[in-house]
Amino acid sequence: MELHPSFPVLSPFISKYPRSSASLFQTYNDIVYAQQWQDVEVLDLESCSRGAIKGKKRDTEEMLYVVPCSLSETLSFGWLQGAFAQIFRTRSNGEEFLAAEQDSTAGANPPFIYLAITTQDASIVYYKLSQGIVKPPV
Amino acid sequence: MSDSEARPVALRVANKTAYVWDVDDIATLRSKHRICGVLTGTLPHLSQQNVFLGVPLVLMPEEAVLLVETGAAVLVDDPKAYLEPTIPQLQKWSAEQQESIRTQLAYTETKLAKESASPGRALSEEALRKRKEREERKKAQAALAAKAAGDEGLDVFAQEASSSSSPAPTPNEAERTSTPSVSLPSDPRPSTPSISTDPSKSSSSLPPYTIVIPASATSHEWYSPESCTYTTIEAAREAGVWDYPSTLFERARCGVFKDLWKQGYFMGGGIKFGGEYLVYPGDPLRYHSHFAATVIESPIASLRPMEIVAHGRLGTATKKAHLLCGWDDEKKEVSYLSIEWAGFG
Numbered sequence: 333m334e335l336h337p338s339f340p341v342l343s344p345f346i347s348k349y350p351r352s353s354a355s356l357f358q359t360y361n362d363i364v365y366a367q368q369w370q371d372v373e374v375l376d377l378e379s380c381s382r383g384a385i386k387g388k389k390r391d392t393e394e395m396l397y398v399v400p401c402s403l404s405e406t407l408s409f410g411w412l413q414g415a416f417a418q419i420f421r422t423r424s425n426g427e428e429f430l431a432a433e434q435d436s437t438a439g440a441n442p443p444f445i446y447l448a449i450t451t452q453d454a455s456i457v458y459y460k461l462s463q464g465i466v467k468p469p470v
Numbered sequence: 471m472s473d474s475e476a477r478p479v480a481l482r483v484a485n486k487t488a489y490v491w492d493v494d495d496i497a498t499l500r501s502k503h504r505i506c507g508v509l510t511g512t513l514p515h516l517s518q519q520n521v522f523l524g525v526p527l528v529l530m531p532e533e534a535v536l537l538v539e540t541g542a543a544v545l546v547d548d549p550k551a552y553l554e555p556t557i558p559q560l561q562k563w564s565a566e567q568q569e570s571i572r573t574q575l576a577y578t579e580t581k582l583a584k585e586s587a588s589p590g591r592a593l594s595e596e597a598l599r600k601r602k603e604r605e606e607r608k609k610a611q612a613a614l615a616a617k618a619a620g621d622e623g624l625d626v627f628a629q630e631a632s633s634s635s636s637p638a639p640t641p642n643e644a645e646r647t648s649t650p651s652v653s654l655p656s657d658p659r660p661s662t663p664s665i666s667t668d669p670s671k672s673s674s675s676l677p678p679y680t681i682v683i684p685a686s687a688t689s690h691e692w693y694s695p696e697s698c699t700y701t702t703i704e705a706a707r708e709a710g711v712w713d714y715p716s717t718l719f720e721r722a723r724c725g726v727f728k729d730l731w732k733q734g735y736f737m738g739g740g741i742k743f744g745g746e747y748l749v750y751p752g753d754p755l756r757y758h759s760h761f762a763a764t765v766i767e768s769p770i771a772s773l774r775p776m777e778i779v780a781h782g783r784l785g786t787a788t789k790k791a792h793l794l795c796g797w798d799d800e801k802k803e804v805s806y807l808s809i810e811w812a813g814f815g
Contacts, residue, residue: 362815402775460811465806468761
């Protein structure tokens, strides 16, 4: 793991949150190398005791957020809301304020995150969780 | 909702389930209060058919709670609403029954008189006689055929089958046509008492009539729901008539149901999509549901990623989003998360 090219980026989070290190490592590698997102960074998601990933899909401008978790974890509704609260508060703090930009690309969308669910056999699935009652695409 | 002149709908409670028996009430609930319920009534003689169901309408408990809380309905402890009838009430009821029977008998008599006067009758008797002859012939042929086959066991069967399949003529016709072949007395089965057992007292005394049972028992004079009508859930709970919601999960369901309802949605049962409710943007007869909803009773209730995968994938496959409805019992608030498949990975 230490020799992997992702390790230098992830190492602070791996040592800070060892329990979620496996799913973060797997998700980060999938996002960077398989999905080929751009401008990928890792942020400290204290409310969920783990690192989260932000980045943009190839050739898009919308900043997206991915929260990794393992299939064997037990989450809760409050946990998910904590993730929303922290991600979108940090964003509106000005550090990464993209609201106007986001409106132009995706309409007045309610905030959403991707939950990356990882398993031990290295398979991974992403689900989009939107805050509020959001109609499915037609 | 606060239609002052409209009387509240009576939800008749039996065994802690709320039913609506009045068709107009069902229409009111649906059109004015956006509450659909489920029709469950079958026809007495076709209880297996489940395509066209009728009254009673069964309400989900949270539907009943919402209706009572908004003042649109009251709970009626129906089994207690039937007081013991007084003697005059019973006498009146009995007199009405007798009157109904007399009217029917009078009608039947005039009809019979008309029919016997018309000449079409003879022809039909002729036809009956011919049919009987045909059946006799068939029976004989069947017996012969069976004998020819040489199987005696089958023979017996064939005889029996053919004899039982031929319809026995009604006693009245037997009397009139006086065919000697009819062997009613030798029939080993005990005969049910009917007109034929007493030929001396012939048809004029006891033709059949219908006993009328009113579709709604509330028209009886001794039906008195006043003493067992409850306008609040608490009152009904104290009386031991109603106990929903009594647990945290039930409170969560009521809270979520009410919150979605306030936003204008219609809710139906969600069992087909693995949720608590299906959430419709309008009347379910006109719209497909957009969401399947699950109720999460508290922010710390455990939620496994596998549930998110299962709900999310099913919703995406059926063009629905899945709603996680989180109830906060302290704040009495609902918050929502919508799940969709991300479309990658």
